[in-house]
Amino acid sequence: xxxxxxxxxxxxxxxxxxxxxxxxxxxxxxxxxxxxxxxxxxxxxxxxxxxxxxxxxxxxxxxxxxxxxxxxxxxxxxxxxxxxxxxxxxxxxxxxxxxxxxxxxxxxxxxxxxxxxxxxxxxxxxxxxxxxxxxxxxxxxxxxxxxxxxxxxxxxxxxxxxxxxxxxxxxxxxxxxxxxxxxxxxxxxxxxxxxxxxxxxxxxxxxxxxxxxxxxxxxxxxxxxxxxxxxxxxxxxxxxxxxxxxxxxxxxxxxxxxxxxxxxxxxxxxxxxxxxxxxxxxxxxxxxxxxxxxxxxxxxxxxxxxxxxxxxxxxxxxxxxxxxxxxxxxxxxxxxxxxxxxxxxxxxxxxxxxxxxxxxxxxxxxxxxxxxxxxxxxxxxxxxxxxxxxxxxxxxxxxxxxxxxxxxxxxxxxxxxxxxxxxxxxxxxxxxxxxxxxxxxxxxxxxxxxxxxxxxxxxxxxxxxxxxxxxxxxxxxxxxxxxxxxxxxxxxxxxxxxxxxxx
Amino acid sequence: xxxxxxxxxxxxxxxxxxxxxxxxxxxxxxxxxxxxxxxxxxxxxxxxxxxxxxxxxxxxxxxxxxxxxxxxxxxxxxxxxxxxxxxxxxxxxxxxxxxxxxxxxxxxxxxxxxxxxxxxxxxxxxxxxxxxxxxxxxxxxxxxxxxxxxxxxxxxxxxxxxxxxxxxxxxxxxxxxxxxxxxxxxxxxxxxxxxxxxxxxxxxxxxxxxxxxxxxxxxxxxxxxxxxxxxxxxxxxxxxxxxxxxxxxxxxxxxxxxxxxxxxxxxxxxxxxxxxxxxxxxxxxxxxxxxxxxxxxxxxxxxxxxxxxxxxxxxxxxxxxxxxxxxxxxxxxxxxxxxxxx
Numbered sequence: 028x029x030x031x032x033x034x035x036x037x038x039x040x041x042x043x044x045x046x047x048x049x050x051x052x053x054x055x056x057x058x059x060x061x062x063x064x065x066x067x068x069x070x071x072x073x074x075x076x077x078x079x080x081x082x083x084x085x086x087x088x089x090x091x092x093x094x095x096x097x098x099x100x101x102x103x104x105x106x107x108x109x110x111x112x113x114x115x116x117x118x119x120x121x122x123x124x125x126x127x128x129x130x131x132x133x134x135x136x137x138x139x140x141x142x143x144x145x146x147x148x149x150x151x152x153x154x155x156x157x158x159x160x161x162x163x164x165x166x167x168x169x170x171x172x173x174x175x176x177x178x179x180x181x182x183x184x185x186x187x188x189x190x191x192x193x194x195x196x197x198x199x200x201x202x203x204x205x206x207x208x209x210x211x212x213x214x215x216x217x218x219x220x221x222x223x224x225x226x227x228x229x230x231x232x233x234x235x236x237x238x239x240x241x242x243x244x245x246x247x248x249x250x251x252x253x254x255x256x257x258x259x260x261x262x263x264x265x266x267x268x269x270x271x272x273x274x275x276x277x278x279x280x281x282x283x284x285x286x287x288x289x290x291x292x293x294x295x296x297x298x299x300x301x302x303x304x305x306x307x308x309x310x311x312x313x314x315x316x317x318x319x320x321x322x323x324x325x326x327x328x329x330x331x332x333x334x335x336x337x338x339x340x341x342x343x344x345x346x347x348x349x350x351x352x353x354x355x356x357x358x359x360x361x362x363x364x365x366x367x368x369x370x371x372x373x374x375x376x377x378x379x380x381x382x383x384x385x386x387x388x389x390x391x392x393x394x395x396x397x398x399x400x401x402x403x404x405x406x407x408x409x410x411x412x413x414x415x416x417x418x419x420x421x422x423x424x425x426x427x428x429x430x431x432x433x434x435x436x437x438x439x440x441x442x443x444x445x446x447x448x449x450x451x452x453x454x455x456x457x458x459x460x461x462x463x464x465x466x467x468x469x470x471x472x473x474x475x476x477x478x479x480x481x482x483x484x485x486x487x488x489x490x491x492x493x494x495x496x497x498x499x500x501x502x503x504x505x506x507x508x509x510x511x512x513x514x515x516x517x518x519x520x521x522x523x524x525x526x527x528x529x530x
Numbered sequence: 531x532x533x534x535x536x537x538x539x540x541x542x543x544x545x546x547x548x549x550x551x552x553x554x555x556x557x558x559x560x561x562x563x564x565x566x567x568x569x570x571x572x573x574x575x576x577x578x579x580x581x582x583x584x585x586x587x588x589x590x591x592x593x594x595x596x597x598x599x600x601x602x603x604x605x606x607x608x609x610x611x612x613x614x615x616x617x618x619x620x621x622x623x624x625x626x627x628x629x630x631x632x633x634x635x636x637x638x639x640x641x642x643x644x645x646x647x648x649x650x651x652x653x654x655x656x657x658x659x660x661x662x663x664x665x666x667x668x669x670x671x672x673x674x675x676x677x678x679x680x681x682x683x684x685x686x687x688x689x690x691x692x693x694x695x696x697x698x699x700x701x702x703x704x705x706x707x708x709x710x711x712x713x714x715x716x717x718x719x720x721x722x723x724x725x726x727x728x729x730x731x732x733x734x735x736x737x738x739x740x741x742x743x744x745x746x747x748x749x750x751x752x753x754x755x756x757x758x759x760x761x762x763x764x765x766x767x768x769x770x771x772x773x774x775x776x777x778x779x780x781x782x783x784x785x786x787x788x789x790x791x792x793x794x795x796x797x798x799x800x801x802x803x804x805x806x807x808x809x810x811x812x813x814x815x816x817x818x819x820x821x822x823x824x825x826x827x828x829x830x831x832x833x834x835x836x837x838x839x840x841x842x843x844x845x846x847x848x849x850x851x852x853x854x855x856x857x858x859x860x861x862x863x864x865x866x867x868x869x870x871x872x
Contacts, residue, residue: 427619433606434580434613435633436678441607445632449623 032356033439036348043345044364046406047371050382051251057385058248061241068245073229077246081212081225081253083143088150088211093204095151095296096158097196102289103159104166105192107280109290115163118293119156121300123512125468126153127216127489128504132304134220135311135497146223150214152300154207161203165196184281205261212254213375215471216485220492226250227377227471234381234475244385247378258373308508311501320499323487328506331467331483334398338405339463345406346413346462347455350421351447355429368414371407379404380475387476396478404472413462420454421447467510484510531558532594533714534579534682539588540738541574548574550738551588556682556716561708563725564718566735567761572718575735576686579716580613581606592681612675613684617691618667620659626670627655633678645673648707665696672704676711683708685717689724701728722762726750734758752787756865759799766800766838770864777864780835785861796866802828805840806857813853820850831856 058065068074099118102108121129130149134140177191178184215227224232226246233243283289316324349368353361371379383404387395394400424447432442448455470485477486484503491500534556541549548571556562566572577583579590581597581604590598592611597604612633620629631642646652649669659667668688675683688704689697705728708715718735719725725732726746733743734754742754753759756767770779772794777784779798807817807829818837819830827847829840833856840856848854 425617425619427615427617428621430580430582430606431613431615431619431674432621432632433582434609434611434680434684435674436607436610437633438605438607446621446623450621 032352032361033443035440036352036443039345039348040352040364043349043406043410044367046345046403047368047410049386049403050374050379050407051370053386053390054244054247054251054378054382057240057244057382061244064241065245065248068242069249074246074249077224077226077229078249080143080223081250084146084150084218084223084225085208085211087147088154089204089208091147091151092155092158092207093200096155096203097162097200099155099159099293099296100162100166100196101192102283102293104163105281106283106286106289108283108286108293114290114293114297117297117301118159118163120297121152122156122160123508124153124301124304125216125485125507125511126150126214127220127470127485127492128308128507128511129153129300129304130217130220131488131492131497131500131504132307134492135500136303136307141222143223146218146221148299149217149221150211152296153217154210155296155300157206157210158200158203161199162196165199202261205257208257209254209261209373212250212257213377215375215377216489220489226253227375230377230381231471231475234384240385243381247381250375251373251378254373254375258369262369304504305508307497308501308505311497312505314498314501316499316502323482324502324506327482327484327487327503330481331485334401334405334473334483335463335466337398338402338409338466339459341402342406342409342413342462342466343417343455343459345410346417346458347421347451349410349414350417351443354418354422355426365414368410371410374407376404376408376469376471377475379407380472383472384475396476398478398481401473401476401478404476405466405469408469408472409462409465412465413458416458416461417451417454420451424450464510468507532556533558533560533592534716535589535591535594536579537589537591539575539578539590540586541571541578541583542586543574548738549578549585552735552739554733554740554743556714559712559714561705561715561717561728561730562733563729563731564716564733564735564740565720565722565725565761566718567720570735571738572720572735573686576613576684576716576718579682580611580684581609610678610681611684612678612680612682613686614668614671614675614688616687618659618664618671620662620667620670620674622659625656625658626651626662629659629670630673630677632674641677645677645711648676648710649673649703664692665700668692668700669703669707672707676707676713679711679713681714683713683715685715687719687721688717690719690721697724704728726762734761736761752863753799756797756799759863764802764839764841766802766805767797768800768836768838769795770798771795772864772866777862781833781838781856781858784858786864787861788863790864791866794866796864798862798864800838800858800862802839802841804859804862805831805838806859807831807840807842807848807854808857809848809852810855811853813855815854815856817848817850817852817854820847822847 103111103115103118108114126149129152133145133149174187174191177187182190213227215231218225219228219231226249229246230243230250233246349364353365383400387400428446429442432446433439437445468485470489473483474486474489477483484507488500488503488507491503532555536552536554539549539552540547552575564572564575574583578585578598584603585598585600587600589596592609596602597609621632624632627642627646630645631638634641646655649672651666651669651673654662654666659670662670689700692700701724717729729746731743732746732749734741734749736757742749742758750762753762759765760767768779768781770777770784772790772792775792777786777790777798784798815831815833817829818832821828822844824844826844827842829842829847831838831840831854838856842848
């Protein structure tokens with residue numbers, strides 16, 4: 028029998044798992060309570076319209092992000108593109124721009140920029156970096172001597188590309204484009220700002236306009252089903268990622284015709300993704316704002332930092348406990364905890380928020396409209412992010428260190444305190460920072476669950492944009508862009524290291 | 531005095547019986563090597579002793595106190611059994627001296643200094659593990675395990691991650707350090723040379739049981755059965771029959787080392803170095819193969835009825851095609867079919 032994990036870890040992990048399962052559990056419970064009404068909602072023309080809109084946006088954004096992202100990655104990593112180092116960073120930079128800030132930028136510069144095409148453009152600009160980063164990493168670490176072997180066996184460039192290069196990057200391309208689909212599906216702020224009605228907006232409007240809980244719940248359940256389908260596909264595809272042989276030896280870059288033209292194209296794309304929103308933020312910031320709004324900005328900043336730091340600490344502690352249990356004490360219990368946590372990953376923020384609104388209002392009025400409910404939403408939404416960041420450093424600690432520590436007279440808890448935690452602390456701090464910064468940008472759950480009178484940067488930006496107070500909104504967007512830039516910058520250093528180490 | 535006693539230990543993993551009624555005793559101050567090929571349950575034995583794996587049957591006594599049985603277990607941290615894992619596994623966030631001091635009172639600098647000296651690591655006391663060579667790391671790991679003056683120290687293939695040259699040097703160092711510190715140690719290894727050269731006694735392990743225990747010389751020259759004989763080194767196995775107290779084989783009549791029953795049929799095991807090849811133009815055996823190793827050579831010899839392997843002094847080995855008479859030096863072990871030698 029493998030050793031049992033310490034009770035304190037089990038407690039933390041179980042608690043975190045329960046929190047992750049609460050939103051979907053409660054939503055399904057509500058659904059089963061009012062099944063007849065829900066069925067009626069499902070077949071309304073309105074639901075069908077939302078389904079069409081959502082499918083259209085998800086498919087088109089995923090396709091364009093995949094095409095552009097793969098092409099960017101190939102140009103940057105494999106060809107003699109001029110200013111490669113600049114473009115390596117520029118292509119990832121839109122990650123620093125929260126989607127709804129980007130949407131604010133476009134709308135505020137181009138009045139009437141509403142509907143499908145604007146939503147498609149902004150979502151493509153926002154999500155392409157996910158494909159670009161994943162494919163660039165796989166291109167940089169793949170063994171491309173196979174390309175040269177294929178050339179020597181008489182295949183021309185095009186056939187090498189389709190028969191050798193594509194199979195190597197396909198897992199990364201598939202997984203990342205499915206992530207883009209998930210992201211687009213659960214996007215709230217940007218599509219709301221650009222006034223294109225997808226499921227998330229449908230849920231919000233149904234909830235807001237009539238407080239018609241059943242309509243909102245019905246749309247939310249359709250959204251969850253849609254999400255689960257994509258999530259399942261994503262997990263399926265993930266199994267094949269990361270089996271790349273490390274490449275060895277030097278390899279040449281492919282000389283392409285018209286490389287300056289391609290560089291120009293990349294420059295324009297980066298300009299649309301980052302330049303336009305930044306220009307808008309700067310332009311409106313110069314117009315200035317009222318002193319009352321400056322005070323509110325300051326209050327929102329304090330609230331944002333308070334919420335995100337608190338959530339960061341809680342989430343990271345939970346994630347650490349789960350990572351330790353799942354990686355060090357493999358068991359069915361550990362596996363089921365991990366799977367449950369990933370369910371949170373599947374749920375769009377608006378769904379989690381809606382479910383917790385019901386739960387708070389009906390079951391736990393004591394925490395309704397308090398920071399506690401907001402924290403629960405953050406845990407459900409961002410625990411998987413923290414777990415992804417923490418798994419790696421934890422998995423790198425050999426389990427035998429625990430055994431050695433035990434044999435030297437230390438209890439499991441002492442081993443945890445004296446060995447595991449000190450070794451893993453840099454990884455934990457990095458995960459804490461990333462989660463905190465991600466929480467700062469959260470919009471839909473905060474919007475629905477925050478205590479009355481409290482605003483974060485994101486919710487205040489949203490309210491001001493909605494009312495077309497662009498000059499007042501710009502400083503919020505600027506702050507969010509700067510805060511969002513930090514994790515993007517961290518991620519970028521990582522990718523640059525990978526690319527540099529292998530070229 | 532009995533330090534460790536294992537009686538009838540058994541352990542299953544699912545359907546598989548990994549330890550199958552294993553018995554072993556170790557005396558105070560002894561260094562015992564458990565020798566076996568991979569998959570015979572050595573690691574499970576180590577883990578059961580250390581307290582990381584529970585046992586399904588039998589008892590483990592340390593200093594005549596029960597520490598583990600089917601229903602009872604002293605937790606790993608309370609056993610006073612430390613171990614040196616396959617890879618040094620130093621705590622990466624602690625210096626060499628902090629690693630060594632991990633299991634003892636922080637202020638016991640005297641013991642740390644003593645161990646640094648014993649393992650010749652004084653100059654490296656404040657280094658971080660990442661700045662040490664593989665051999666240095668393994669010495670720190672040993673010092674760390676010895677520091678709390680454990681009742682027993684376990685070594686789990688402690689040299690297998692090192693390159694061969696370093697391994698030989700370290701074997702001596704480790705043995706000397708353990709002996710100088712007066713520790714009782716159990717080492718598991720799959721390396722015959724390692725076990726024979728380091729241990730006071732060797733226990734040959736086979737599929738969950740100890741097949742034979744004895745001092746290295748005894749184990750090597752008087753293996754309990756044909757299996758142990760071939761596991762410990764090259765052996766030529768020949769059929770034989772006992773007649774008039776001698777063993778009649780295709781290589782002539784041989785003297786038995788052990789007690790034999792008149793008329794019994796069985797096999798003898800002869801080490802290649804126990805053959806002597808005498809060049810003889812009239813002989814009916816011929817050298818048919820020769821592999822030269824420098825200090826010695828392995829020859830293949832075709833006798834009228836058998837093909838055998840013989841070790842010979844390298845530079846003076848007979849050449850291929852040379853007729854030789856095959857002599858067997860000294861006496862041989864006879865293994866009667868269906869019985870093993872006590």
